[in-house]
Every structure is written in C-alpha cells, then in structure tokens.
Amino acid sequence: xxxxxxxxxxxxxxxxxxxxxRALDGxxxxxxxxxxxxxxGTSGSGKSTLLNLIAxxxxxxxxxxxxxxxxxxxxxxEELSLHRRRNVGIIFQSFNLVATMTARENITLAMMFAGVxxxxxxxxxxxxxxxxxxxxxxxHRPRELSGGEQQRVAIARALSKKPHLLLAEEPTGNLDSxxxxxxxxxxxxxxxxEGKTIIMVxxxxxxxxxxxxxxxxxxxxxxxxxxTPSRV
Amino acid sequence: xxxxxxxxxxxRNLGEAKLRTSLTTLGVSIGIASLAGMVSLGVGLQxxxxxxxxxxxxxxxxxxxxxxxxxxxxATLARGGRRGFGARRRPERVAPSSNATPLRSELTDDTxxxxxxxxxxxxxxxxxxxxxxAKYGNDSEGMLAAGVPMSAKDEGGFQSxxxxxxxxxxxxxxxxxxxxxxxxxxxxxxxxxxxxxxxxIHAAPGGGxxxxxxxxxxxxxxAARVEVPYRIVGIIERETGPFxxxxxxxxxxxxxxxxxxxxxxxxxxxxxxxxxxxxxQTYSALIxxxxxxxxAQDVExxxxxxxxxxxxxxDALQGAKRGFIILDLVLSLIGSIALTVSSLGIMxxxxxxxxxxxxxxxxxxxxxxxxxxxxxxxxIEASAIGLFGGLTGVVLGWLVGRVVNFGxxxxxxxxxxxxxxxxxxxxxxxxxxxxxxxxxxxxxxxYPAARAARLDPIRALRHD
Numbered sequence: 001x002x003x004x005x006x007x008x009x010x011x012x013x014x015x016x017x018x019x020x021x022r023a024l025d026g027x028x029x030x031x032x033x034x035x036x037x038x039x040x041g042t043s044g045s046g047k048s049t050l051l052n053l054i055a056x057x058x059x060x061x062x063x064x065x066x067x068x069x070x071x072x073x074x075x076x077x078e079e080l081s082l083h084r085r086r087n088v089g090i091i092f093q094s095f096n097l098v099a100t101m102t103a104r105e106n107i108t109l110a111m112m113f114a115g116v117x118x119x120x121x122x123x124x125x126x127x128x129x130x131x132x133x134x135x136x137x138x139x140h141r142p143r144e145l146s147g148g149e150q151q152r153v154a155i156a157r158a159l160s161k162k163p164h165l166l167l168a169e170e171p172t173g174n175l176d177s178x179x180x181x182x183x184x185x186x187x188x189x190x191x192x193x194e195g196k197t198i199i200m201v202x203x204x205x206x207x208x209x210x211x212x213x214x215x216x217x218x219x220x221x222x223x224x225x226x227x228t229p230s231r232v
Numbered sequence: 233x234x235x236x237x238x239x240x241x242x243x244r245n246l247g248e249a250k251l252r253t254s255l256t257t258l259g260v261s262i263g264i265a266s267l268a269g270m271v272s273l274g275v276g277l278q279x280x281x282x283x284x285x286x287x288x289x290x291x292x293x294x295x296x297x298x299x300x301x302x303x304x305x306x307a308t309l310a311r312g313g314r315r316g317f318g319a320r321r322r323p324e325r326v327a328p329s330s331n332a333t334p335l336r337s338e339l340t341d342d343t344x345x346x347x348x349x350x351x352x353x354x355x356x357x358x359x360x361x362x363x364x365x366a367k368y369g370n371d372s373e374g375m376l377a378a379g380v381p382m383s384a385k386d387e388g389g390f391q392s393x394x395x396x397x398x399x400x401x402x403x404x405x406x407x408x409x410x411x412x413x414x415x416x417x418x419x420x421x422x423x424x425x426x427x428x429x430x431x432x433i434h435a436a437p438g439g440g441x442x443x444x445x446x447x448x449x450x451x452x453x454x455a456a457r458v459e460v461p462y463r464i465v466g467i468i469e470r471e472t473g474p475f476x477x478x479x480x481x482x483x484x485x486x487x488x489x490x491x492x493x494x495x496x497x498x499x500x501x502x503x504x505x506x507x508x509x510x511x512x513q514t515y516s517a518l519i520x521x522x523x524x525x526x527x528a529q530d531v532e533x534x535x536x537x538x539x540x541x542x543x544x545x546x547d548a549l550q551g552a553k554r555g556f557i558i559l560d561l562v563l564s565l566i567g568s569i570a571l572t573v574s575s576l577g578i579m580x581x582x583x584x585x586x587x588x589x590x591x592x593x594x595x596x597x598x599x600x601x602x603x604x605x606x607x608x609x610x611x612i613e614a615s616a617i618g619l620f621g622g623l624t625g626v627v628l629g630w631l632v633g634r635v636v637n638f639g640x641x642x643x644x645x646x647x648x649x650x651x652x653x654x655x656x657x658x659x660x661x662x663x664x665x666x667x668x669x670x671x672x673x674x675x676x677x678x679y680p681a682a683r684a685a686r687l688d689p690i691r692a693l694r695h696d
Contacts, residue, residue, distance in 0.1 A: 052690055055598070057597075057598060057689045057690050057693075058690055077602075077603055078602055078603070078604070081597065081600060081601065081602035081603065081605075082600075082602070084597070084598060084599065084600045085599075085600025085602075086600075090598050090599070092598075092693070096591070096594075096595045096598065096693060097595070098592050098595055098596075099592075100244075100248050100592075109241075109596070109599065110599040110600060112233055112237045112241070113233050113596070113599065113600040113601045113602070113605055114600060115233060115234060118237075157599065158599075161599075161600065
C-alpha cells in the first residue's frame with residue numbers, strides 16, 4: 001500500500017533573535033490512506049509545526065514531505081495554494097470562520113477559490129450543513145452560533161473541497177467536553193464511513209486514544225513514542 | 233477563482249466597511265472633481281476663444297507675402313512686410329543651394345491669377361496702401377490709405393461699424409476712418425465727421441502719360457497730383473486693414489479700386505523719377521480668401537509650395553491652441569494635487585483594511601486562496617473605489633462648474649460682456665477622468681494588495 005503521506009527527516013528551524021529554535025528536528029513518518037492519526041505532545045513539541053507543514057502553510061527547512069508522491073518542499077507558492085485547495089481540509093482550534101460571512105458563505109468561500117460555479121456550491125453547502133446538523137442555521141453569522149456549531153461549519157468547509165486528507169489542529173480545544181465528543185464523533189464517522197484520512201493535533205492523550213487508531217507523541221521536535229491503540 | 237466571484241467578494245468587503253469606503257470614495261471624487269473641473273475650465277475657455285475667433289470670419293483669409301527662407305509664422309510676416317535690399321537678395325542666396333521649392337519674391341497680377349486658380353480660393357486681392365496727403369480744414373497729414381475690397385463688408389473689423397456705413401461701391405470717393413483717426417481730427421465729437429469730406433491729395437490716376445524723366449520731373453510730379461474730396465461714410469472701432477491682424481493696419485481706408493489706381497499712379501510717378509526700377513507692378517502682400525476656414529491650412533500649404541510666404545490667423549490659432557494645451561496641463565497639475573491626496577487616502581484605507589482583515593486573509597489562504605486571488609480581491613476593491621469616486625467626481629465637478637459658470641456669467645453680463653460656457657465637459661474628458669481615477673486607484677492599491685498577497689498565512693491566522 002502506498003503511503004498517502006511520506007515524511008523523511010523533516011526539519012523546521014526558526015531564527016528567534018540570536019538563537020535557533022528547532023521546532024522540528026528530523027521527523028520521519030508515513031500515513032496510509034484511511035488512517036486517523038493523533039499527534040500528541042505538549043506545547044512547543046512541534047506537533048503544530050508538523051501539521052502546518054503538511055497543510056502547506058509553511059515550508060520545511062530540510063527533508064522531504066511527499067503527498068501523493070509530490071514533494072511539498074519543492075512547490076512554488078502557487079502550487080502550495082493548489083495543494084491547500086485540493087488535497088487538504090483544515091480545521092482549527094479557533095474555528096477561523098470569516099466573521100462577516102454567514103455559515104453558508106463561509107463554506108462556499110472555499111469552493112469559490114476552487115472555481116466551483118455558484119449554483120453548484122450553494123447546493124453543496126446546503127447539503128453539507130444538513131449533514132452536520134446545521135440545516136436551519138445556514139444564514140447565521142459565526143457570532144450567532146455556539147462554539148460547537150462554529151466548529152461544525154468549519155468541518156463542513158473543510159469537507160466542501162472533497163479533500164483526501166483532513167487536518168485538525170486542536171479541534172476541541174475551545175469546546176466543552178460534551179461538544180468535544182460530538183465533534184470527534186463527526187470526525188470519527190468521516191474516517192470510518194467515508195474513508196477520510198485524518199491527522200489531528202491534540203494535547204489530550206485520552207481523547208486521542210479513544211478516537212484515533214494511531215497516536216504519535218512528540219517532544220522537542222522529534223517523535224518519541226508511537227502507538228496503535230485499537231486497530232479495527 | 234472567477235472574476236465575477238472576485239468582484240462580488242471585493243464589493244462585499246467594501247460594503248462591510250461602509251463608512252470607510254464612502255469616505256475614501258468621497259476623497260477620490262473630490263480629487264477627480266477638481267481635476268475634471270480644472271480641465272473642463274481649460275477646454276471651455278479654449279472653446280470660447282476658438283469659437284469667438286472663428287465667428288469673426290477672419291479664418292478664411294490668408295496673407296501671402298514674397299517667399300522667405302523660413303516659411304510661415306508671424307516672424308516671417310513681420311520681415312516680409314519690410315521690403316529692402318535684404319528681401320531681394322535672399323532668394324538668390326537660397327535658390328541654388330538646394331532642391332527645395334525656389335522662393336519667389338515678386339507678387340504681381342500674374343501671381344494673383346495663379347493663386348485665384350487654386351482650389352478652394354474664392355478671391356485674391358492685393359494689399360494696397362496708397363500714399364496720400366489727407367487734408368481736413370487747415371490741417372493736413374501724409375499717410376497711407378489702405379485699400380478695402382467690397383467683399384470685406386460685414387467681415388472682420390467691418391462687422392460692426394460704430395458710426396455710419398460701409399462704402400457704396402469700389403470706385404466711390406468715400407472713406408472710412410478708425411475711431412482713433414476720427415478723434416485726431418475731431419476730438420470731442422467724432423460722429424459729426426460722418427457725411428463730411430476729407431480732402432486726399434494724391435497722384436492723379438490715369439492722368440495720361442507720365443512726364444518724361446529729367447531735371448523737370450519733380451516739378452511735373454507735383455503737377456500730376458490731384459485733390460479729391462472723399463466723403464467720410466463710416467467710423468470703425470479699431471484700426472484694421474481689410475484683413476484682420478496684419479501689417480496693413482491703417483486709420484484711413486478707401487475702396488480698393490481707388491487705392492489701386494492711386495498706388496499705380498504713384499508708382500508711375502516714381503518710375504518717371506527713377507526709371508531703372510522694376511517696371512512690373514508688384515504688391516507687398518496679397519490677400520487670399522478661401523471658401524471655409526477649414527480649407528485655409530490646405531491652401532496655405534499649397535501657396536507655400538509655390539514659393540511664397542503665407543500666413544493666416546489659423547497659424548496664430550495653432551499657437552493659441554498650443555498655449556491652451558499648456559494651460560490645460562497646468563490646470564490638470566493643480567487638479568492632480570487633490571487627486572494625489574485622495575490616492576494616498578485609498579492607500580491608507582487599503583492598508584487599514586488589510587490590518588483589520590489580516591486573519592481573514594490567513595483564512596482565505598488556508599482554505600485555498602492563492603496569492604493572486606488575494607491580490608486581485610484588493611485590486612478590485614481599489615478600482616471599485618476609483619470607479620465610484622470617478623463617477624461621482626465627474627458629476628461633482630460638473631455641478632461646481634455649473635455654479636461657477638453661472639456666477640461668472642452674471643458678472644460678465646454686468647460688465648457688458650456676452651455670457652458663455654466657461655466650462656466644457658466633453659465625452660473624452662468624462663471617460664478620461666473616470667479612467668484616470670480607476671488607474672490612480674489601481675496604482676494606489678497595488679502596494680497594499682501586494683502586501684496582502686505576501687502575508688504569511690500562519691502569522692495571519694494567529695493575528696487577532
């Protein structure tokens with residue numbers, strides 16, 4: 001089975017004043033299609049940096065990061081934006097919805113960049129909102145929605161581009177435990193029923209263990225532990 | 233991303249910050265209003281100037297003088313009026329040097345026939361200034377009487393005759409005076425001169441054979457002079473020749489037929505005194521009338537090709553037009569100051585908007601917006617401000633122009649002038665102003681747009 005994602009000796013160093021911060025210091029990792037991977041670690045461990053690199057929001061200092069056999073490290077910024085548009089859907093801790101746009105508009109915005117015609121994207125947004133249980137709230141703006149609802153909109157937005165890979169950065173970090181379970185259930189369903197590959201960054205080891213089928217723990221820019229809690 | 237989507241997104245963004253957008257647009261419209269208003273004033277003044285001069289009927293007249301090495305122009309005309317050794321020598325110096333048109337220094341009756349045959353020419357007559365001695369009461373004064381053709385009636389300086397009327401015929405013993413001249417004769421009431429006789433003493437035209445040259449010639453010349461009473465029929469405001477604005481300005485005007493006869497007679501007398509001088513009758517200048525003013529330039533060129541110097545008021549008009557272009561440039565520079573300020577306003581608005589929307593830009597990049605998409609959104613926002621600002625600016629400029637025009641015309645009418653449109657807003661100016669507004673806005677928006685496109689998505693997403 002060919003890996004969807006193959007990372008080799010990935011390094012990301014930042015210059016902070018006089019000192020060099022080694023956010024990632026030689027990470028190698030392969031993710032197969034259909035996996036639900038949780039990246040664990042304390043803050044500053046490099047897990048978010050790794051996710052940003054996979055998302056194509058940042059460029060590695062060294063190493064290779066291949067998605068569908070294409071190396072992100074070699075891509076132009078135009079190609080990186082195509083990568084973000086086609087291959088990955090990103091879910092953030094702080095939802096990152098455009099405050100001035102309604103739920104539907106936030107979803108269609110992503111499809112707008114992909115050049116989807118208006119009628120098609122409106123229909124797609126409606127059915128996505130219906131699917132995540134927000135059918136009646138499509139004309140609400142983010143501030144009129146609860147945290148859980150906002151995150152659902154963000155998930156719908158990430159799904160609107162039909163990506164192979166869903167990237168979630170602390171998706172439940174701003175939510176209460178009840179809502180967190182709802183969101184994770186949605187992700188788990190996407191993984192199991194629709195075969196979406198998910199890489200989720202979290203600091204909650206117990207959550208990770210109960211939903212992901214592989215957990216990777218990082219510390220100081222390297223992987224220190226890897227487990228496969230439950231292979232179904 | 234399609235253009236339509238980009239446009240709707242950009243307009244939406246502008247709508248989210250209505251106050252800021254409208255203030256910036258207002259700034260642009262004031263800039264465009266000042267620019268369009270200034271240029272409109274320049275164009276309006278030019279239209280006024282050109283139409284007044286065209287109405288004067290002087291633009292169908294070309295003054296032809298003997299060929300000069302530098303063709304055309306006022307300077308040439310001024311030199312052409314001076315006939316001397318230099319003027320006669322010059323053609324000889326130039327002719328063998330090049331294959332250019334040989335210059336011709338003689339304006340004769342044949343020349344008149346030649347020029348009359350040119351297409352578009354309605355009439356050719358010589359500029360004649362007859363030497364006379366004018367006598368009124370006990371005072372007398374030597375002067376040159378300008379010959380005025382009957383066709384000059386109702387044209388140029390004869391459009392309005394202050395007192396009296398135009399000549400009754402080409403051979404009538406009548407004269408017209410300029411107001412200045414009339415005042416010199418009758419200081420307090422020049423109008424009273426109408427109907428009076430002015431005695432002109434001049435060579436006797438057709439007075440038989442001139443006396444033979446010889447020691448007694450001077451005496452004979454005296455004998456060949458006659459005193460003829462000329463009825464003063466009219467007084468005109470300005471000193472003007474039969475054709476506007478040329479050298480043949482004289483305070484005393486007589487019918488061309490009479491002037492020609494007197495000039496010929498004087499010439500015959502001169503020949504009698506100095507027989508070796510050229511025998512053919514020549515003129516210092518010929519006046520060529522064309523059908524329409526539009527033909528003047530064409531005919532002028534043809535005349536020049538034939539080796540003469542030619543001048544028409546069109547030349548002066550061309551010069552004036554150049555002057556107006558400079559005026560327009562100066563006015564638009566003044567107008568541009570306001571536009572420069574408003575373009576800084578656009579830049580400021582866009583930079584502020586980027587600062588405010590940094591996170592939004594980060595989101596758009598994270599979900600697949602490319603640098604180009606972001607840049608285009610902001611550029612379209614800027615040009616939309618420019619377009620709205622340009623449209624409202626033109627309307628604003630027009631309104632201000634109307635108001636100023638109204639005020640100015642009230643003043644002009646009070647001063648006894650004829651009111652007119654000081655501001656002219658032709659279609660090219662409307663289109664140009666709006667296009668310029670959009671262009672300036674695009675330029676002002678390009679820096680903020682590039683800055684937005686370059687934003688690092690990760691930092692932008694962390695931005696509050």
